[in-house]
Amino acid sequence: MTETKAGLDAERATLLETLALHRGFLRQTAQGLTDEQGLQRSTVSVLCISGLIKHVSETERRWVNFLVEGPSALPSWTDPAQADEHAAEFVPADGEGLAALLVKYEQVAHRTEEVVRSLADLDTAQQLPEAPWWPEPISWSGRRVLLHILAETAQHAGHADIIRESIDGAKTMG
Numbered sequence: 001m002t003e004t005k006a007g008l009d010a011e012r013a014t015l016l017e018t019l020a021l022h023r024g025f026l027r028q029t030a031q032g033l034t035d036e037q038g039l040q041r042s043t044v045s046v047l048c049i050s051g052l053i054k055h056v057s058e059t060e061r062r063w064v065n066f067l068v069e070g071p072s073a074l075p076s077w078t079d080p081a082q083a084d085e086h087a088a089e090f091v092p093a094d095g096e097g098l099a100a101l102l103v104k105y106e107q108v109a110h111r112t113e114e115v116v117r118s119l120a121d122l123d124t125a126q127q128l129p130e131a132p133w134w135p136e137p138i139s140w141s142g143r144r145v146l147l148h149i150l151a152e153t154a155q156h157a158g159h160a161d162i163i164r165e166s167i168d169g170a171k172t173m174g
Contacts (some may be wrong), residue, residue, distance in 0.1 A: 042166035
């Protein structure tokens, strides 16, 4: 297995570098915004830049906990109350300013990198909790979890870019 300067195998290094790139795109959408602008909704949905950062941070935190703790780290997707909690992740609480959300996101990113470095093998899998969209029990490897975090981050960075462009015309790229 080829190792990089950081002591990681090439696959882990590539996954972490790509995740860092997309985290950077998401953080860039918040640059120069006030707390009020971070809460601005420019589409018919509840999405705002602060809420997206909160959600992506919480999602990444939870999935990294899954890598360490297994299925108990994830919500019960068959419990309606859990669905309400998930929806609340997109809405910052009173006093949850943009700067604080970005600091928390940076802390989550640091922990993710520590956990990924410590994993014995990206092929090690954990069984996911029961969910209506999986007809039978399913397991995800560390690799699959990282790809999910990466996809989630990239998707919501795109959402944030659209919202930011509607606020003041700024774009993440271009």
